[in-house]
Amino acid sequence: MSGGTFVGMPAFPTAAREALGNAQLRHNLAHATGTIRAKRQRLVDEVNEVSDWEELRLAGAGVKEAALRDLGTQLELLEASLTANGATVHWANDAAEANAIVASIAKAHGVDEVVKVKSMVTQEIGLNEALEAEGIAAWETDLAELIVQLGHDLPSHILVPAIHRNRSEIRDIFLAEMGQVGRPAPDDLTDEPAVLAAAARAHLREKFLRAKVGVSGANFAIAETGTLVVVESEGNGRMCLTLPEVLVSVVGIEKVVSTFADLDPLLRLLPRSSTGERMNPYTSTWSGVTPGDGPQEVHVVLLDNGRTNALADEVGRQALRCIRCSACLNVCPVYERTGGHAYGSVYPGPIGAILNPLLKGVGGPGPEGEQVDSLPYASSLCGACFEVCPVLIDIPSVLVDLRAQVVDAHRGGVPKVEALAFKGAAVALSDSRKLAFGERFTRLGLRVARRFGAAKWTSTRDLPPAPPESFRAWWKRTDGGRS
Amino acid sequence: MSARDDILGRVRKALDGVEAGYAVPVAPRIAPLADVVGHFAERVADYRAVVVRCAPDEVAVRVAAALPDGARVVVPAGLSVEVPGADEDGADGRVLTAYELDAYDAVVTDARVGVAETGTIILDHGPGQGRRAISLVPDLHVCIVRADQVVPDVPDALPLLDPSRAHTWISGPSATSDIELDRVEGVHGPRTLVLVLVEKE
Amino acid sequence: MRVALMVTCINDALYPGTGQAVVSLLRRLGVDVEFPESQTCCAQPMVNTGYLDEAVPVVRNFVDAFAGYDAVVTPSGSCAGCARHQHSIVARRSGDATLQSAVAETSPKVYELSEFLVDVLGVTDVGAYYPHTVAYHPTCHSLRMLGVGDRPLRLLEQVRGLTLVELEGADQCCGFGGTFAVKNADTSVAMGSDKTRRVRDTGAEVLVAGDNSCLTHLGGLLTRERAGVRTVHLAEILAATE
Numbered sequence: 001m002s003g004g005t006f007v008g009m010p011a012f013p014t015a016a017r018e019a020l021g022n023a024q025l026r027h028n029l030a031h032a033t034g035t036i037r038a039k040r041q042r043l044v045d046e047v048n049e050v051s052d053w054e055e056l057r058l059a060g061a062g063v064k065e066a067a068l069r070d071l072g073t074q075l076e077l078l079e080a081s082l083t084a085n086g087a088t089v090h091w092a093n094d095a096a097e098a099n100a101i102v103a104s105i106a107k108a109h110g111v112d113e114v115v116k117v118k119s120m121v122t123q124e125i126g127l128n129e130a131l132e133a134e135g136i137a138a139w140e141t142d143l144a145e146l147i148v149q150l151g152h153d154l155p156s157h158i159l160v161p162a163i164h165r166n167r168s169e170i171r172d173i174f175l176a177e178m179g180q181v182g183r184p185a186p187d188d189l190t191d192e193p194a195v196l197a198a199a200a201r202a203h204l205r206e207k208f209l210r211a212k213v214g215v216s217g218a219n220f221a222i223a224e225t226g227t228l229v230v231v232e233s234e235g236n237g238r239m240c241l242t243l244p245e246v247l248v249s250v251v252g253i254e255k256v257v258s259t260f261a262d263l264d265p266l267l268r269l270l271p272r273s274s275t276g277e278r279m280n281p282y283t284s285t286w287s288g289v290t291p292g293d294g295p296q297e298v299h300v301v302l303l304d305n306g307r308t309n310a311l312a313d314e315v316g317r318q319a320l321r322c323i324r325c326s327a328c329l330n331v332c333p334v335y336e337r338t339g340g341h342a343y344g345s346v347y348p349g350p351i352g353a354i355l356n357p358l359l360k361g362v363g364g365p366g367p368e369g370e371q372v373d374s375l376p377y378a379s380s381l382c383g384a385c386f387e388v389c390p391v392l393i394d395i396p397s398v399l400v401d402l403r404a405q406v407v408d409a410h411r412g413g414v415p416k417v418e419a420l421a422f423k424g425a426a427v428a429l430s431d432s433r434k435l436a437f438g439e440r441f442t443r444l445g446l447r448v449a450r451r452f453g454a455a456k457w458t459s460t461r462d463l464p465p466a467p468p469e470s471f472r473a474w475w476k477r478t479d480g481g482r483s
Numbered sequence: 484m485s486a487r488d489d490i491l492g493r494v495r496k497a498l499d500g501v502e503a504g505y506a507v508p509v510a511p512r513i514a515p516l517a518d519v520v521g522h523f524a525e526r527v528a529d530y531r532a533v534v535v536r537c538a539p540d541e542v543a544v545r546v547a548a549a550l551p552d553g554a555r556v557v558v559p560a561g562l563s564v565e566v567p568g569a570d571e572d573g574a575d576g577r578v579l580t581a582y583e584l585d586a587y588d589a590v591v592t593d594a595r596v597g598v599a600e601t602g603t604i605i606l607d608h609g610p611g612q613g614r615r616a617i618s619l620v621p622d623l624h625v626c627i628v629r630a631d632q633v634v635p636d637v638p639d640a641l642p643l644l645d646p647s648r649a650h651t652w653i654s655g656p657s658a659t660s661d662i663e664l665d666r667v668e669g670v671h672g673p674r675t676l677v678l679v680l681v682e683k684e
Numbered sequence: 685m686r687v688a689l690m691v692t693c694i695n696d697a698l699y700p701g702t703g704q705a706v707v708s709l710l711r712r713l714g715v716d717v718e719f720p721e722s723q724t725c726c727a728q729p730m731v732n733t734g735y736l737d738e739a740v741p742v743v744r745n746f747v748d749a750f751a752g753y754d755a756v757v758t759p760s761g762s763c764a765g766c767a768r769h770q771h772s773i774v775a776r777r778s779g780d781a782t783l784q785s786a787v788a789e790t791s792p793k794v795y796e797l798s799e800f801l802v803d804v805l806g807v808t809d810v811g812a813y814y815p816h817t818v819a820y821h822p823t824c825h826s827l828r829m830l831g832v833g834d835r836p837l838r839l840l841e842q843v844r845g846l847t848l849v850e851l852e853g854a855d856q857c858c859g860f861g862g863t864f865a866v867k868n869a870d871t872s873v874a875m876g877s878d879k880t881r882r883v884r885d886t887g888a889e890v891l892v893a894g895d896n897s898c899l900t901h902l903g904g905l906l907t908r909e910r911a912g913v914r915t916v917h918l919a920e921i922l923a924a925t926e
Contacts, residue, residue, distance in 0.1 A: 059511070290615075384856075
């Protein structure tokens with residue numbers, strides 16, 4: 001079964017307009033983001049009572065930054081230690097290569113299904129669709145991912161992919177869809193979250209018990225020890241990581257940290273920033289094959305898929321520090337109103353607005369290029385994202401830098417109206433005499449704007465009345481108010 | 484060229500001129516805890532786990548009391564306490580299959596470390612803790628932690644762990660907040676977690 | 685101390701009253717503020733839309749206009765933020781070493797009005813009188829880019845006759861965001877109308893902020909909604925007397 005796909009999504013303003021018109025979505029999002037913001041804030045305050053959240057953020061950013069600046073060596077170390085621990089390491093330049101590797105491993109074991117731990121990277125590469133094309137069903141086992149998959153829907157949040165759905169929508173999906181792919185939901189299913197979770201437990205248990213191949217991502221990959229780490233809540237991750245005979249983990253190359261001790265600031269930062277918990281219910285770590293325990297065949301696919309593009313970007317490089325906590329989504333006033341689908345990617349919100357252009361590159365052709373180029377502008381630059389980021393990614397600065405890259409990528413062709421306007425403004429604003437001349441027409445300009453142009457402003461907002469004279473005219477006329 | 488060489492080549496090119504050897508600021512510690520073990524008990528209970536504190540000679544009784552009457556119980560080899568009627572995983576050289584494990588109601592294990600500030604129990608799956616699967620599939624997990632295993636915070640726990648082993652960090656029962664951010668205890672992992680916290684002599 | 689007023693392009697053209705208020709307020713506090721007439725704009729519209737080349741001559745004009753002053757005061761958190769944090773980016777882009785050092789010289793001397801009053805002049809009671817119920821919206825750039833903190837509130841609390849009411853979700857963006865308000869007009873308005881709803885809930889007669897750009901957006905919504913709440917710049921309240 002396949003879900004939807006982000007391919008062909010329109011540019012942000014268009015996609016956002018549709019989302020903004022969905023009252024249920026707006027309500028679900030405001031409730032969910034408000035709840036999680038408050039939970040996070042309580043824990044940050046708690047940390048500040050006994051320690052220092054800002055110092056913890058600095059340490060978390062430092063651990064990631066240090067590994068990124070030394071990424072070549074760290075990756076080679078990781079490969080060596082994983083291999084020494086009995087894992088097989090694969091490298092994939094892009095999505096197609098990674099998908100082919102996973103598919104070939106599954107086929108080598110003759111399976112027609114795999115169970116999956118929630119993983120952003122396998123969504124990024126469209127693994128489920130690729131496996132389906134090879135006749136292999138990929139079962140999502142995280143509750144929210146299950147809701148998305150059963151609903152033939154798209155994820156709209158990094159942490160809570162079904163954040164756009166409320167309980168009654170979820171009940172309807174379970175009743176209609178579970179029976180199509182396995183154990184049906186009970187007929188008397190209610191919309192109580194606990195009842196819905198129990199239905200998911202029963203539905204997935206048979207899949208866990210019979211699974212031969214598990215697929216995961218990793219939150220962290222420790223170079224020195226060859227250890228992968230998966231952070232989760234429900235235990236579906238533990239099921240997938242432990243019960244199958246074969247485990248394949250797809251890991252973005254930016255997930256590397258140097259030492260086991262580096263887990264410290266990160267494991268203190270991630271759950272608090274993400275679910276607003278002191279610690280998530282389950283964290284699993286494993287270093288290759290553990291004799292007599294869990295999968296005895298362990299594969300790790302190290303994936304680039306644009307990450308080296310981002311790494312080469314001096315300003316944008318910091319986005320690779322991201323630990324996918326989604327705190328930036330939850331505080332973002334744009335995300336709160338549009339939801340995740342408008343960003344046209346598995347990485348929505350502020351981090352998505354920088355990560356997608358960094359991974360894919362700006363200035364690309366056609367509607368797809370236009371979609372990517374629209375993302376750095378999908379922000380009011382309010383800065384709330386930077387304030388909460390546990391690894392101090394200065395998202396507003398990266399957004400502004402990417403906007404310059406978008407503009408630069410389109411220089412040289414036929415200039416857009418906007419480009420001409422800014423060229424004109426640059427001339428006027430580099431000389432106060434030209435500006436003063438222009439200001440004599442403020443009144444006229446506003447009248448014209450009201451009457452004809454600036455519809456995007458005036459269709460919903462009044463313009464202020466024009467003043468009788470500009471400040472500089474007043475200053476000149478009155479000698480700065482002294483006469 | 485292999486994908487490996489491609490990627491490493493691009494990484495090195497991207498970082499051309501970037502200095503390695505970045506100085507990582509030391510993560511701050513929490514203020515000393517007056518009662519580390521008490522704090523641990525509180526924080527574990529905060530996840531809506533059941534916390535039972537007892538003297539060393541009461542462990543067997545408290546564990547038995549945590550197990551429902553007639554429950555089918557699995558235990559790992561080397562468990563610190565005798566659980567009458569329980570089956571031992573790996574006894575007679577035969578480990579239980581996933582389906583067999585699914586037929587058990589409960590599991591009793593020891594642990595490696597307790598982390599007070601976060602209310603976390605860490606298993607390193609050594610003797611008394613068993614394979615990862617046995618403390619996962621049954622719906623009730625009774626976990627024994629000794630007071631002297633409890634440390635204040637995460638940075639105190641990491642040096643005690645051997646990275647070559649697999650670890651499971653457990654903070655309360657299985658839970659999800661995927662439906663309207665409303666926390667529900669119990670999805671796929673054990674829906675009930677009982678901590679038997681053994682006080683010092 | 686030689687103090688210059690950076691009135692900002694939007695205040696110059698649309699809100700001369702805000703500039704006049706800063707002048708009368710500072711004179712009352714004994715500062716003989718000057719207005720370098722060659723000033724134009726901080727270049728933020730260009731920088732934040734991605735037109736860095738176009739921003740270069742504007743920043744060059746800025747540093748020329750304000751060279752030699754000990755402090756540059758502006759009634760805008762956003763423009764102060766641009767001068768302090770973004771001019772260096774533009775200067776680096778220009779590759780012009782002279783411009784880079786001129787920016788390094790000027791940038792740190794740029795103060796948002798409340799910073800100048802509290803930090804440089806050391807006053808919170810500016811002798812103002814304003815007998816109205818007022819809700820304060822901290823604009824994002826003053827809050828997060830500059831970190832003005834509670835300075836505007838400390839100033840407002842000392843204004844005689846003024847009743848300050850708390851605005852729920854005050855620190856959430858109003859949705860203006862420069863060209864965001866036009867490029868993503870629908871989202872901008874959705875954010876703005878949530879903000880104006882909360883403003884109306886306070887029962888305030890006046891919404892005050894330190895940036896007329898945000899107030900243009902919110903004021904435009906409030907008048908369209910016929911909400912009966914007017915928007916006033918912080919400087920104008922602090923300049924008001926009995």
